[in-house]
Amino acid sequence: MILVTGCAGFIGMHCAQALLARGERVVGIDNLNAYYDVALKQARLQRLLPHPGFAFEHLDVADRAGMTELFARVRPTRVLHLAAQAGVRYSIDAPDDYTDANLLGFANILQGCRTQQVAHLVFASSSSVYGGNAKLPYSERDAVDHPISYYAATKKAGEVMAHSYAHLYGIPTTGLRFFTVYGPWGRPDMALFKFTRAMLAGETIDVYGQGRLVRDFTYIDDIVQGVLRVLDKPATPDADYDPQAPNPGTGTAPYRIFNIGGGAPTLLMDYIGALESALGITARKRMLPIQPGDMHSTAADTSALAAWVGFAPATPVGEGVTRFVDWYRGFYAGP
Template identity: 65%
Template sequence: MKVLVTGAAGFIGAALSHALLDRGDEVVGVDNLNDYYDVTLKEARLARLAARPGFTAERADIADRGAMAGVFARHRPRRVVNLAAQPGVRYSLENPDAYVDANLVGFANVLEGCRRHGVEHLVFASSSSVYGANTRLPFSVHHNVDHPVSLYAATKKAGELMAHAYSHLYGLPTTGLRFFTVYGPWGRPDMAYFIFTRKILAGEPIDVFNHGRCRRDFTYIDDIVEGVVRVLDRVPAPDPSWNGDDPDPGTSAAPYRIYNIGNSTPVDLMRFIGLIEERLGRRAEMRLLPLQKGDVPETFADTTDLERDVGFKAATPVEEGIARFVDWYLDYYGPGTAG
């Protein structure tokens, strides 16, 4: 089938597009190749996709209403995966407009395109950041998430609400996926594991927040992609047991679902850094710093609903995932460079 993937030059978007092409789908990849991080890496991801039959690239900004209307009208996809977004918690403290444009205006344009062209199923990226001030672990989609601690998190929660409204009003089937700290080859240079690797190779100190007392549910890219594909193939239906007197945030009387997609095995940040050091054969010089504004000390995904509904559970251990990432990094940038 024809699948529209926004953010196709991004980390998850490129990996997902390859997986869809591998199984014979036609992929229309939308990306504006912005300079939030190294554009040459995005171009390299896109070049690998462009060489494959069945892939069509559309350079467009999802916040451009006219451009997105044109993309939907030209291609008329059966299903859509919206991965385009302005990511990053700390950057949202400095440049809030980017989050409003991409995560709110842009997502509204995607929703409108899906509504107007009868898309069968929209899968969209949310984030573990929506859990915000929640401290009850593991995080469950059935928990209330009304206390975000960053603008990024607030825009992702807003996206979930917008999708639900379209599902309720227009019967558009939508599924949101709360990603938990995705890592792996071809990853994002703004992510901690990427920065750690670069700085360790360069002999520069790394910033370790909350004095290293953090735990993250690191999730390997191949696991994320398999989960997204399985969810894409399962079009949600209304939950007949949903009750407005006791509303469950994880389901709905509309054709809408929300899932956590994580490894369900939190890893101590210091252990994570140690794995990078081991694979590089170098020690890190660390600057221990307080917890940053907008960050949370721990994430832990309850993936019970995802396992039940699509039969998927992440399986890549962090030791294996980090080894693959470091090997890719050294191969891509060269063993004598810090990238």
């Protein structure tokens, strides 16, 4: 039995679908909060509910009593923890939501994994943890001690919390640093979704950082394949770990951290260009300065992931954006 938290979320739904398709039994939980359109979350959930191998629990990971009861009743063998309060900019306005979901919620997950001695915990981290780092591409060997948003700080804290449980209780634990995930069923607060909606409505799009921001966009199908491969290979201690020159991505505990990034960092204006081509619309653009908490550039070194599970994302941005547009037009066309 695999427990998937955040199963009505963008990545959670896709991963749960893939697990069910290969014959796994999945218990999914989600609090269906109103951070963005709940109807979209419900629509994602409807893609999972008909499957005989799937069971849904409406539950918040920050609910300690509820999570304790769930772990005792379900007794998962593996946990894929994707539930979180997402969004860099929103963390400036509502930090308490991040404390509850990303810190208290994750503490409940870790304690549940401890009590059930799960075979593997895989959890979502973020490229945001690299914060003020300027050396590109980002490597798991880099220190990540300078977050520039509270969201990033909670994700870094989660990695440290997870290491402590792996060390103390021997729980195989892997954290995945996702790099700007996009694709069908994506989040409405992400740039691709916002741009598509505005352009189809004939509205001007806001282009932050004067369009000079760079992101390592990662297509959802690549993310799912990477997640499942990692889930199938529990973390182990690093036999080559040197405490005199510590590698933050491994350790003497059964703990690993991996980047999952698209492998082709793309200028924001080129990303918009791919969307213009897919839609057949030239966007009206409002050029704006970078927003507080935003990183200027991201680029993932995925060599550690490739060495561990033999996989690196490779879907071209143009192809991924076109697939998103096809989904968007179909989903919002309505009956």
